[in-house]
Structure formats: structure tokens, C-alpha cells
Amino acid sequence: METSRLPLSSSIRGKLISAGYTSLSSISSVSSTDLARDVNITDTEAFEILKMANQISGSSSCNGGSSSLVNGAKNAWDMLHEEEALPRITTSCSDLDKILGGGISCRDVTEIGGVPGIGKTQIGIQLSVNVQIPREFGGLGGKAIYIDTEGSFMVERALQIAEACVEDMEEYTGYMHKHFEASQVQMKPRDILENIFYFRVCSYTEQIALVNHLDKFISENKDVKVVIVDSITFHFRQDFDDLAQRTRVLSEMALKFMKLAKKFSLAVTTKYTEGSFQLALALGDSWSHSCTNRVILYWNGDERYAYIDKSPSLPSASASYTVTSRGLRNSSSSSKRVKMM
Numbered sequence: 001m002e003t004s005r006l007p008l009s010s011s012i013r014g015k016l017i018s019a020g021y022t023s024l025s026s027i028s029s030v031s032s033t034d035l036a037r038d039v040n041i042t043d044t045e046a047f048e049i050l051k052m053a054n055q056i057s058g059s060s061s062c063n064g065g066s067s068s069l070v071n072g073a074k075n076a077w078d079m080l081h082e083e084e085a086l087p088r089i090t091t092s093c094s095d096l097d098k099i100l101g102g103g104i105s106c107r108d109v110t111e112i113g114g115v116p117g118i119g120k121t122q123i124g125i126q127l128s129v130n131v132q133i134p135r136e137f138g139g140l141g142g143k144a145i146y147i148d149t150e151g152s153f154m155v156e157r158a159l160q161i162a163e164a165c166v167e168d169m170e171e172y173t174g175y176m177h178k179h180f181e182a183s184q185v186q187m188k189p190r191d192i193l194e195n196i197f198y199f200r201v202c203s204y205t206e207q208i209a210l211v212n213h214l215d216k217f218i219s220e221n222k223d224v225k226v227v228i229v230d231s232i233t234f235h236f237r238q239d240f241d242d243l244a245q246r247t248r249v250l251s252e253m254a255l256k257f258m259k260l261a262k263k264f265s266l267a268v269t270t271k272y273t274e275g276s277f278q279l280a281l282a283l284g285d286s287w288s289h290s291c292t293n294r295v296i297l298y299w300n301g302d303e304r305y306a307y308i309d310k311s312p313s314l315p316s317a318s319a320s321y322t323v324t325s326r327g328l329r330n331s332s333s334s335s336k337r338v339k340m341m
């Protein structure tokens with residue numbers, strides 16, 4: 001249960017959410033003294049909130065929480081087939097798709113990092129377009145949520161990539177007409193832009209509130225197949241004197257993204273820059289386990305490369321890519337494109 005649903009005054013709920021206590025589990029895991037200090041309320045108020053949270057958690061458990069856990073058991077063979085059948089979103093760079101096992105995986109959280117200007121936002125925009133490729137063309141036919149914390153989303157660039165995507169599908173259709181029966185391209189660039197739900201976030205409190213609202217929003221828009229956060233740590237580099245609080249807030253947020261990915265079978269892609277990567281390192285083990293896959297983008301001379309830094313199923317590998325006016329594409333130096341580590 002979310003903190004926003006507790007029978008409390010709006011001011012108290014706002015203080016709890018701003019302090020990082022966005023769920024009952026996060027509240028129940030601290031003492032009343034720590035809660036009072038973090039939220040700036042009295043010890044008596046903190047005690048009553050803890051009591052309320054524990055009562056509601058206990059009631060939820062008695063009403064089927066444990067039976068749900070037992071009934072949710074799976075065998076490893078079925079899990080393997082589920083993993084192999086997971087849909088993936090192409091990056092439009094076949095060399096990059098190759099080391100990613102076919103593209104960005106749904107039901108996973110993928111973190112993309114690197115220095116400024118390496119192409120992180122370009123990848124985010126590319127994914128928000130490519131997730132909409134119709135199923136008859138090998139895509140997911142989904143929609144995208146784009147959470148922009150830095151103000152770096154460029155709608156003109158999204159239009160360029162959307163136009164290129166439609167042209168690629170039309171070219172494919174022309175090829176198929178010569179050899180096989182082909183599907184007609186019904187999608188237009190305007191349709192692609194209309195299917196990108198854009199959220200501009202200007203503070204960490206707005207970011208927390210939005211993440212808490214995503215479950216409901218995606219439930220109402222079930223075609224959403226990717227959530228892009230550009231970037232997740234931008235608003236957490238300052239205004240946080242209490243490092244433990246910052247860690248707790250970001251860890252709670254990461255957990256929510258993981259639950260969303262599993263619940264709705266969608267991909268979550270987060271971004272960090274070189275500076276915020278140092279913040280991520282400072283957050284310790286709790287943050288290092290917050291994503292399923294981590295891809296680091298870097299320069300090698302004049303060429304851009306992507307490196308699989310962390311993944312439970314993919315081997316460490318690197319591939320070159322380039323950013324063109326049409327979006328991501330393979331690098332011209334094909335002999336160095338993919339290197340297994």
C-alpha cells in the first residue's frame with residue numbers, strides 16, 4: 001500500500017513522501033524516533049503513524065498476502081522459457097542489439113550511463129519511437145512514457161527519428177512486395193509523437209509523486225511498454241544533507257520501477273551522467289542492485305561504444321554505434337563493432 005492512501009492529513013502525507021517514506025514497508029522499517037526526525041513531526045505523531053502502518057500491513061497479510069505468495073510459485077523451467085520469450089525493443093543499431101540479446105529487454109530495468117554528449121538522451125528518444133513499431137514489422141506496437149528531469153528531451157529530434165522509422169518500415173514493405181506478401185504501413189510520424197507520454201519533472205518531490213502515480217497511469221494506458229527516465233539522479237545531487245535519506249528515497253524509487261517492469265511486462269530505462277554516476281557509486285550496494293542491466297557508453301577515439309557492465313544473463317561485451325540524423329545506427333568500422341569480453 002502506498003503512503004498516499006493512509007488516512008492522514010495532506011500535510012503529513014506530503015512530509016512522509018518528501019522524506020522518502022512512500023510505502024508502508026519503508027515506514028515500518030524505522031523507529032518512531034527516526035521517523036519523527038526525518039519527517040519533522042513529534043514523537044507522538046510518529047508513533048501513531050507507525051502503529052497505523054503496522055495495523056494495515058498486518059491486515060493485508062491476513063487477507064491473503066501469504067496465500068498469494070504460495071500460489072505465486074514457479075518452476076525454473078517455466079522461468080527460463082519466459083525469459084527467452086521476453087519481447088525486446090530494438091535500438092536501430094544491430095551491433096548494439098546483438099550484445100543486448102536482441103534489444104532492450106521488457107520486464108527489466110536497464111541503466112544507461114556515460115559522459116555528456118555520448119548519446120544517452122538519443123537512445124532514450126530512439127526507444128520511445130521504436131517501441132511503437134507494429135507487431136507485423138517485428139515490434140511491440142506499444143507506447144512510451146518519457147520522464148524528463150533535465151529538460152533535455154527534444155521534440156524536433158523525436159520527429160526526425162519518427163520520420164526515419166516510418167521510412168524504414170516503408171522500405172521494408174517495398175522489399176517484401178518484391179519477394180513476399182507485405183503489410184502496409186499505416187503509422188505516421190504524428191501517430192508516433194502522440195503515443196509518447198511526456199512528463200517534465202522539476203524537483204525531486206515531483207519525481208517521487210510521479211513515480212507513485214505511474215502504476216495507476218499505466219493501468220489506464222495498458223499499451224505502455226517502456227518507461228524512460230532521463231535522468232533518475234538529476235534532482236538528487238543537491239538539497240540532501242541527510243545521505244541516508246537520499247539513499248532510502250532512491251532505493252524506494254528503484255524498487256517501484258522494478259515492480260512496474262514485472263507487473264506490466266515493460267522496459268524501464270534510466271540514465272545517469274558521469275557526475276551522477278559518482279553519486280550512484282556513493283549510494284553503495286543498495287543502488288548497485290537497483291537495476292537489472294547496466295550499459296556504459298564511452299568514447300574510444302572518435303567512436304562511440306557501449307559496454308555491458310552488469311547483467312544476470314548477458315555476457316560482458318562492447319559494440320560501437322553512431323548517432324546520425326536518422327537516429328542510432330551501426331558504426332562504419334564494421335570490423336570493430338562487436339567485441340566479447
